[in-house]
Amino acid sequence: MLQYEQSLWGEGFTSIAGVDEVGRGCLFGDVVAGAVILPPGLVIEGVNDSKKLSEKKREQLYEVIASSAIAWSVARVDASVVDDINIKQAARLAMKIAVESLQVAADYLLVDAEKVDLALPQQSIIKGDATSQSIAAASIMAKVTRDRLCVGEWEEQFPEYGIAIHKGYATKLHRERLLQYGPSSEHRRTFLRKLLGEESTK
Template sequence: MTDTMDLLAYEKQLWAQQIEFIAGIDEVGRGCLFGDVVAAAVILPRGFVLEGINDSKKLTEKKREQLYNQIVESAITYHISCVPSQVVDRLNIKQAARLAMRKAVEGLNIKPEHLLVDAETIDLPISQQAIIKGDASSQSIAAASILAKVTRDRLCKEEWDEQYPQYQLAKHKGYGTKLHNELILQHGPSPMHRKTFLKKLLGDELDQIWETLYAKTGD
């Protein structure tokens, strides 16, 4: 496990410059075939240390849930934002992820003085750093990663799986697993699948499938 104190290097440099409100920002769901891309922004108190925090992908589900609760209870402010699959298709996934992150920052109750962002820049007039593998390098970004990951997983298990049980979303969380691909081929895509992500899987049949789907749903 990464030493938590190693994850405070960026924050300590900013605190030394008397910058108090540092927001960590990250998103999840970028590579999914189904559903929203989810982003979180969080400002933690100066000097706060969250034991056991790490990149959300390296933690167990139980540990993520535990840390989620600690982050929510301890944060000065946080906000979670979702951008739906239709917007992903319209903008492309990179721009949709950036939009989700911007909306997460804009939703904070306190305006941050500086942003630490996982491998991205955000279209806001706020001082910021894009940090490669930031969720494994900064406690603030790791905390945002956990908030976003737990939120999206809960949507998959508690809302979307009930809405579209034929895709077994609770098992694969919308990623392009063998099971998910087989279920898409068996049932066709849902309105929440990302059309632009399914071209390789469905090929020339995609447009016809989509046309039939939306004729049935009336969307």
């Protein structure tokens, strides 16, 4: 999980930020990005792609990463912006804001399968959250942040949709609730047009 970082440390980079996003495929809510700079040489046991970890493990690692990182940040881009500029650009915007919000400036970016629109040297790594500790750490910070929104703020605001259960993804329950109640102000309209059109014809 440190192959990319070790190579860059050898080249003299000391503030390598891993960058990743979560919520790209959701029907509801913000896309959330994380950026994490870990101390050179630090190994955090158990860090992996956030999707491969249990909720309990993610929460535990969130605290470890938050306390041991040189710097970390998360950034949110809401559903209205997703609709305005499309999900790919919204995810890239969230990543950019996350990097810009770091308390310590990054000198290199390792990014999960994307490019960040900043004049920084960077590498886009396919499945980076499974091969780079820095990217995996960023995915964990973003995932825990978004899940906390789902079970807290968003569940309280929109209890009829079951956001705490499906986290905004297009599950059977979510589709049923959408057909029953219609979309909320936090649903991504561009994601729903095709989905609701298909469902209404069944």
